[in-house]
Amino acid sequence: MDSPSSQQSLAVIGGGAAGFFAAVNAGRRYPELSVTIFEKSREVLSKVRISGGGRCNVTHNCFDPEVFSQAYPRGSKELRWAFEQFQAKDTVAWFEDRDIDLKAESDGRMFPTTDDSATIINCLKREANQHGVTVQTKSRVEVIEEIGQGTSKYKLRVRGQSDQLFDAVVVATGGSNRRSTYEWLTELGHSITDPVPSLFTFNFRDKIFKDLAGISVENGSVSIEGTSYQHTGPILITHWGLSGPAVLKTSSWAARYLYDNEYRFTIRVNWVHPKNEQETRKILQELRQDNAAKNADKQDRFRLPNRLWKRLLKLTDIAPDSRWAELSNQQLHELAQELTGATYEIQGKTTFKEEFVTSGGIPLNEVNMGTMESKKCPNLYFAGEVLNIDGITGGFNFQSAWTTGWIAAQHLDIG
Numbered sequence: 001m002d003s004p005s006s007q008q009s010l011a012v013i014g015g016g017a018a019g020f021f022a023a024v025n026a027g028r029r030y031p032e033l034s035v036t037i038f039e040k041s042r043e044v045l046s047k048v049r050i051s052g053g054g055r056c057n058v059t060h061n062c063f064d065p066e067v068f069s070q071a072y073p074r075g076s077k078e079l080r081w082a083f084e085q086f087q088a089k090d091t092v093a094w095f096e097d098r099d100i101d102l103k104a105e106s107d108g109r110m111f112p113t114t115d116d117s118a119t120i121i122n123c124l125k126r127e128a129n130q131h132g133v134t135v136q137t138k139s140r141v142e143v144i145e146e147i148g149q150g151t152s153k154y155k156l157r158v159r160g161q162s163d164q165l166f167d168a169v170v171v172a173t174g175g176s177n178r179r180s181t182y183e184w185l186t187e188l189g190h191s192i193t194d195p196v197p198s199l200f201t202f203n204f205r206d207k208i209f210k211d212l213a214g215i216s217v218e219n220g221s222v223s224i225e226g227t228s229y230q231h232t233g234p235i236l237i238t239h240w241g242l243s244g245p246a247v248l249k250t251s252s253w254a255a256r257y258l259y260d261n262e263y264r265f266t267i268r269v270n271w272v273h274p275k276n277e278q279e280t281r282k283i284l285q286e287l288r289q290d291n292a293a294k295n296a297d298k299q300d301r302f303r304l305p306n307r308l309w310k311r312l313l314k315l316t317d318i319a320p321d322s323r324w325a326e327l328s329n330q331q332l333h334e335l336a337q338e339l340t341g342a343t344y345e346i347q348g349k350t351t352f353k354e355e356f357v358t359s360g361g362i363p364l365n366e367v368n369m370g371t372m373e374s375k376k377c378p379n380l381y382f383a384g385e386v387l388n389i390d391g392i393t394g395g396f397n398f399q400s401a402w403t404t405g406w407i408a409a410q411h412l413d414i415g
Contacts, residue, residue, distance in 0.1 A: 007032065007033075007034050008030070008032065008033050008034065008167045008168075008414050009033070009034040009035075009036070009165070009166045009167050009168075010023075010026055010033055010034065010035045010036070010166060010167065010168045010169070010170065010412065010414075011036055011038060011141075011154070011156055011164070011166040011168075011169045011170070012026075012035065012036065012037045012038070012169075012170045012172060013038050013141050013144075013156075013169065013170070013171050013172060013173055014037075014038075014039065014171065014172035014173040014174055014384070014386070015037045015038070015039030015041075015044030015045065015135065015137070016044070016045060016046070016047055016048070016172060016174050016384060016401070017045065017047065017048055017384065017398055017401040017402065017405070018172040018174075018383040018384025018385070018386075018401035018402075018404055018405040019037055019039075019170065019172030019173075019383065019384065019405065020037065020044065020045060020124045020128065020405070021124070021383075021401065021402050021405030021406060021409075022170045022172060022381070022383050022404075022405035022406070022408045022409045023035050023037050023128060023133045023170070023409075024124060024127040024128050024131060024133060024409075025405065025406050025409035025410070026170075026408075026409040026412055027127075027128070027131030027132060027133045028127070028131050028409075029409055029410065029412075030412065030414050031131070033412075033414055034132075034134075035131070035132070035133045035134065036133070036134040036135075036136060036166075037128075037133060037134065037135045037136065038136050038139040038140075038141050038156070038158060039135070039136065039137045039138075039139060040138070040139065040140040040141070041137065041138070042137050042138050043137065044125075044135060044137060045120075045121045045124065045125075047174070048117055048120055048121055048124075048398075049117050049118070049121060050117070051117060051398065052109070052111060052117070054116070054117055055111045055112070055115045055116065055117060056111060056112060056116075056117035056119070056120045056121075056398075057109045057110070057111060057394065057395040057398065058091065058095070058102055058110050058111060058112065058120060058395060058398055059088045059091045059092070059102070059110045059395045059396075059398060059399045059402070060088060060108050060109060060110060060394050060395040060396055060399065061088070061104035061108045061109070061110050062088060062108060063087065063088055063089040065080055065081075065083035065084055065087050066080060068083055068087060068088060068396075068399070069083060071391050071392050071394070071396040072389060072390065072391045072392075072396065072400070073198070073252050073253045073255065073359065073390060073391075073392070074359050074388050074389055074390050075364060075387070075388065075389030075390070075391075075400065078364045078369040078389075079369075079389065079400060079403070081369065081370065082369055082370070082403050082404065082407060083403060085370075085403070085406070085407050085410070086402065086403045086406040086407060087399075087403065088110075088395075088399055090406075091399060091402050092110070094402075095112075095120075095123065098123050098126075098127065100112055100119060100120070100123050101113045107245070107394065108394060108395075109394050109395050110395055136158075139158050139159070139160075139161070140158065140159045141156050141157070141158050142157050142158070142159055142184070143155075143156070143157035143184065143187075144156055144157075144169060144171075144184065144185075144187075144188065145157075145187075146188060146377055146380075147165065152377060152378050152379050152380075153165050153166065153167055153379075154166050154167075154168075154169045154379070154380065156169070167379060167414065168379040168380070168381065168412050168413065168414065169379070169380050169381065170372075170381045170382070170383055170405075170408050170409075171185065171380070171381070171382050171383070171386055172382070172383040172384045172386060172401075172405065173384075173386045174384060174385050174386060175195065175357060175358035175360070175361060175385035175386065175390070176195055176358060177195055177196070177197055177351075177358055178195070179192060179194055179195060181195075182195070182361060182362070182386070185362065188374070188376060188377050188380065189376040189377065190362055190363075190366055190374070190376055191363060191366065192360070192361065192362070192363075193359075193360045193361060193362075193363050193388045194360050195358045195359065195360030195361060196255055196256055196259040196358065196359050196360055197255065197259070197349065197351050197357075197358060197359075198251065198252045198255040198357045198358060198359045198390045199248050199251055199252050199351070199357040199390075199392075199393055200248070200251045200349040200350060200351045201238055201240060201241060201242060201243035201247060201248075201251075201349060201350045201351075202222075202241045202242050202243075202247055202251070202267060202346045202349065203240040203241040203263075203346060203347060203348040203349060203350060204240065204241040204242070204344055204345070204346065204347070205344075205345040205346065205347040206344075206345065207239075207240070207241075208311070208315065208344075209237045209241070209242075209308075209311065210239055210240075212237045212307055212308060212311060213237055213238050213239045214236075214237065215236075215237045215305045215307060215308055216234055216235065216236045216237065216244060216305075217234065217235045217244075217271055217303075217304060217305070217308070218234055218303060219232065219233065219234065219273050219274075219303075220232065220233070220234070220235040220246055220269060220270055220271050220272070220273050221246060221269070221270040221273040221274075222235065222242070222246045222247050222250050222267055222268075222269055223250070223267065223268045224250065224254055224257075224258075224265055224266070224267055224268075225265065225266040225267065225268055225343065226265075226266075227254065227257065229250055229253055229254040229257070230250070231245075231246050231249040231250045231253070232246055232273055232274075233245035233246040233249065234246060235247060235269070235271070237308070238350070240348075240350055241344075241346065241350075242267075242269070242344075243350075245393055245394070248392065248393045249392045249393065250267075251349070252357070252359075252390065252391070252392045252393070253392075255359045255390075256359060258349070263346065263347070263348050263349050264345075264346065264347055264348075265346050266343050266344070266345055266346065267343065267344055267346055268341055268342070268343050269341075269342050269343075269344065270339070270340045270341060271302075271304060271308070271312070271339050271340070271342070272302050272303075272304070272339050272340060275339075275340065276340060277336050277337060277340045277341060278336075280336040280339050280340050281332060281333060281336035283301050283302070284332040284335060284336055285332060286301070287299055287301055287324055288324045288325065288327055288332065291324045292323065292324050292325035293323060293324075293325065294323065294324055295320060295321050295322065295323060295324075296313055296318055296319070296320060296321075296322045296323070296324055296327060297309065297310050297313065297320035297321070302339070312335070312338050312339060312342075313335070315338055315342070316331065316334045316335045316338045317331075317334075318331055318335060357385065357390050357391075357397055358385065358390065359388070359390050360388055361385065361386050361387050361388045361389075362382055362386055362387050362388060363388055364387060364388055364389070367382055367387065370407070370411075371407065371408070371411035372404055372407050372408035372411065373408075373411065373413075378413065379412075379413055381408040381411075381412070382404070382408070383401065383404040383405040383407075383408045384400070384401040384404055384405065385397065385400075385401070387404065389404075
């Protein structure tokens, strides 16, 4: 084991957004502190690189902590007060201070004005270099052991290296869908909330829209039959079923329910939200009256892609070349139901590989959320998705990473 130095030292386990943010802010706050990031893979900030299609959805354009915290199915209450210390406007200011400007899009997502995740990655790497943060890739921490009582230090066993002593440790290993990934933390007295996937697409049992993959609806709603889970927003048709913000938000809030039901359930979709069935039926009757001589596949009252419109007609047993005048009240009634309340059987899910988000990890009641310090072990801190925190899509998961990483860095008990 390396002999301890008189210089205070911090180990950050995990080179993702939360870990990097904790490390660079600790290095800045404590110039004499030796900070080392241990990343098990060959690349740091890999999730930052692929986020937002390679543009990096840094945060969300909402500067009210109470409203912002409502975007977290797990962690909402605790993050409400954490955001009083560091929230979205602080993230924007932090990057602006380093000459990185962010822009807000119409849906509230915020990206660097360069539309390139490398802008964020390079900024964080420059910050690490400026404050003397050491970054070790391909360095898997296998054991962390508390040494001493009262003034605890931690011994880290890193694969292929000698054991090393640190005065404080920030665990920012991210989320995982395998409980075994967290088991080493139970040796320190922490319990684990079983991880389950969050933010995933819904796979249809019958691939009725497979050939329409890539088509999207600007504003729809998705609900899970027999529950109160219901969310609105864009809906995207995929080869397997449905995705898009409305689906991803629903999957996030219902993550544990859907896991318990083995991802077999029924959804109800309103393709023309916020119109209800009665309003839709009235519009269809007006179309029949005003467009009597036109084919049913021609309409200008609903903002739906024409190929999807034709498919919905087919699913209602209406031939696309039928004339509007030929449609009966019963057919209009059934079409209104298909548009506003079609039900589809779901069997399975698809997650985003490297971009997956999990519900589960370290229970929040075992962490002081005002400092991110463990209630079990002094000088041990947590940041990011290793905690039982997950947000809906739109920049919320990155913001919780920035927030928890920043708070941990501010409250290190470094003498």
